[in-house]
Amino acid sequence: MSNIIPSDKPPEPDANGREVLLSARDICVSFGTKTVLDHLDLDVYRGEILGFVGASGAGKSVLMRTILRLIPRQKGEIRILGRDYDKVAEEERVKLDMRLGVLFQQGALFSALTVKENIQLPMREYLDLPRDLMDELAAVKIELVGLARDAGDKYPSELSGGMIKRAALARALALDPDLVFLDEPTSGLDPIGAAEFDELIARLRDTLGLTVYMVTHDLDSLFSVCDRIAVLGNKRVLVEGTIDDMLSFDDPWVQSYFQGKRARTIKAPTSRSSRETTMVGNSESIKA
Numbered sequence: 001m002s003n004i005i006p007s008d009k010p011p012e013p014d015a016n017g018r019e020v021l022l023s024a025r026d027i028c029v030s031f032g033t034k035t036v037l038d039h040l041d042l043d044v045y046r047g048e049i050l051g052f053v054g055a056s057g058a059g060k061s062v063l064m065r066t067i068l069r070l071i072p073r074q075k076g077e078i079r080i081l082g083r084d085y086d087k088v089a090e091e092e093r094v095k096l097d098m099r100l101g102v103l104f105q106q107g108a109l110f111s112a113l114t115v116k117e118n119i120q121l122p123m124r125e126y127l128d129l130p131r132d133l134m135d136e137l138a139a140v141k142i143e144l145v146g147l148a149r150d151a152g153d154k155y156p157s158e159l160s161g162g163m164i165k166r167a168a169l170a171r172a173l174a175l176d177p178d179l180v181f182l183d184e185p186t187s188g189l190d191p192i193g194a195a196e197f198d199e200l201i202a203r204l205r206d207t208l209g210l211t212v213y214m215v216t217h218d219l220d221s222l223f224s225v226c227d228r229i230a231v232l233g234n235k236r237v238l239v240e241g242t243i244d245d246m247l248s249f250d251d252p253w254v255q256s257y258f259q260g261k262r263a264r265t266i267k268a269p270t271s272r273s274s275r276e277t278t279m280v281g282n283s284e285s286i287k288a
């Protein structure tokens with residue numbers, strides 16, 4: 001996908017020919033004496049939707065915030081587009097930050113700003129663009145996420161939950177990022193709204209080549225749009241792979257999560273675009 005900031009040379013592909021967009025190695029995070037992440041490794045590949053799951057309190061948000069440098073870590077290395085975050089100059093760090101978009105769990109829009117102004121915040125922070133161009137870019141993002149054109153002039157309090165998620169996604173996409181982090185994007189949405197949001201994410205991946213890191217408890221999302229799943233357990237990534245890999249992984253928590261009563265109502269798809277299959281099932285999220 002095109003970037004406002006010209007991209008540098010992409011990192012070398014791994015042994016399987018995949019481009020590693022994000023690599024986390026040996027990550028250790030503790031709060032006082034409580035260790036939350038212990039020597040955790042994770043890779044995210046370009047163009048994939050990675051679903052990140054784990055029991056409540058396992059540390060999914062902590063990892064996401066650690067990657068985004070909102071939480072300090074005691075140990076480990078984080079590479080974005082092959083660059084070690086801690087070793088690049090400040091100017092390049094800012095450029096790397098611009099390649100990442102984030103949608104926090106509650107949308108986290110500024111209530112005193114309109115949708116358009118919210119979307120333009122990252123543009124104001126990182127770019128020096130004329131107002132007309134920012135208006136045009138905001139309109140493009142609003143259309144991209146499937147909101148009506150007049151949504152740009154609305155305040156968050158005037159939006160439904162689904163519209164807030166879309167507006168927050170539009171803001172996450174403001175700078176044409178390579179990788180977006182979504183923290184439980186379908187929580188609080190009704191099953192139809194959740195399915196539509198999943199479809200939107202898949203469409204953005206397919207059309208823009210967007211890479212998505214999605215923390216979720218939503219089994220429908222995991223079965224329908226995620227290309228790969230990583231499970232956080234015992235303070236590290238316990239298993240990663242396809243839905244089929246999850247279904248055959250011999251661990252009590254993974255078994256009960258992916259083979260439990262709710263999961264059994266969702267027929268495992270053979271392809272990623274199986275929302276019609278998952279809609280047959282129960283769209284409730286599991287809080288482990």
Ligand SMILES: Nc1ncnc2c1ncn2[C@@H]1O[C@H](COP(=O)(O)OP(=O)(O)OP(=O)(O)O)[C@@H](O)[C@H]1O
Nearest residue numbers: 031034036054055056057058059060061062063217
């Ligand atoms: N700033 C902090 N200070 C101290 N402890 C923290 C802090 N942030 C998170 N924790 C602790 O780290 C652990 C992991 O929390 P985290 O929010 O990452 O879990 P989670 O897997 O995202 O859970 P959920 O699925 O319920 O959202 C929890 O025990 C939490 O209390």
